[in-house]
Amino acid sequence: ACPTHPLSEPIMASGKVPSFFSGPRPVVISGPSGAGKSTLLKKLLKDYKGVFGFSVSHTTRDPRPGEVDGKDYHFTNRKAMQEDIDKGEFIETDEFSGNLYGTSKSAVQDVRAKGLICILDVDIAGVRHIKETNLDPIYISIQPPSIEVLEERLRGRATETEEKIQSRLEEARTDMEECNEPGLFDIVIVNSDLDEAYEKLQSVLKEVSLKSG
Ligand SMILES: Nc1ncnc2c1ncn2[C@@H]1O[C@H](COP(=O)(O)OP(=O)(O)OP(=O)(O)O)[C@@H](O)[C@H]1O
Numbered sequence: 658a659c660p661t662h663p664l665s666e667p668i669m670a671s672g673k674v675p676s677f678f679s680g681p682r683p684v685v686i687s688g689p690s691g692a693g694k695s696t697l698l699k700k701l702l703k704d705y706k707g708v709f710g711f712s713v714s715h716t717t718r719d720p721r722p723g724e725v726d727g728k729d730y731h732f733t734n735r736k737a738m739q740e741d742i743d744k745g746e747f748i749e750t751d752e753f754s755g756n757l758y759g760t761s762k763s764a765v766q767d768v769r770a771k772g773l774i775c776i777l778d779v780d781i782a783g784v785r786h787i788k789e790t791n792l793d794p795i796y797i798s799i800q801p802p803s804i805e806v807l808e809e810r811l812r813g814r815a816t817e818t819e820e821k822i823q824s825r826l827e828e829a830r831t832d833m834e835e836c837n838e839p840g841l842f843d844i845v846i847v848n849s850d851l852d853e854a855y856e857k858l859q860s861v862l863k864e865v866s867l868k869s870g
């Protein structure tokens with residue numbers, strides 16, 4: 658469910674294209690929690706310094722060990738985030754596994770101001786919300802080879818309680834079903850072998866994204 662995403666309507670209605678909608682096409686990466694999005698993105702951002710930049714989302718969940726505020730996420734609380742949503746500061750938001758997540762306008766603007774291709778990591782509801790805006794990104798879904806492998810990865814990561822693992826697996830089942838919906842994603846990459854998935858991601862980005870700037 659989307660609590661609010663006030664951005665799309667006014668922008669579409671005004672016909673104006675704000676600055677964060679200009680420049681090379683952004684890239685939206687989505688897929689079930691535990692599929693390997695962050696692993697692939699960390700590698701990509703390291704290997705392509707000065708090309709891609711990460712849109713730092715807001716979340717109300719607690720930081721995991723090693724996560725840095727302002728780098729991995731802007732960690733916040735529900736009251737503060739809702740106030741910012743009400744002020745129209747977000748492109749999209751979603752409730753995921755008991756927490757609020759969202760992409761602020763400034764997160765995308767900050768990356769684009771540096772002349773980088775903006776990469777967003779959002780859930781499948783976020784993908785649908787972004788489709789209602791003028792952002793016009795390339796949509797890539799990262800999928801696990803199976804729900805069993807996904808469960809192993811989530812457990813292996815050891816960042817979630819049992820309750821959160823179950824709620825993430827529930828969200829994952831929907832994601833795995835919906836990712837092949839015609840027109841939703843430009844490409845679905847199955848992250849079975851990490852190196853192969855990374856090769857595929859690079860080749861897709863070279864083909865579509867690096868050309869579009
Ligand atoms: N191809 C792979 N083979 C084996 N393990 C993998 C592979 N890809 C990722 N992993 C591992 O799976 C776990 C989940 O990966 P990661 O945190 O990147 O997922 P994610 O999609 O970013 O999840 P979330 O959406 O919850 O942030 C990590 O422990 C990671 O090291």
Ligand SMILES: Nc1nc2c(ncn2[C@@H]2O[C@H](COP(=O)(O)O)[C@@H](O)[C@H]2O)c(=O)[nH]1
Pocket residue numbers: 687688689690714715718749750751753758759760778779780781782783784
């Ligand atoms: N709609 C949005 N979804 C987001 C955003 N940032 C992250 N996410 C998604 O949330 C889940 C869980 O992430 P985790 O870091 O708690 O494991 C995952 O599917 C992300 O893709 C966002 O800004 N908007």
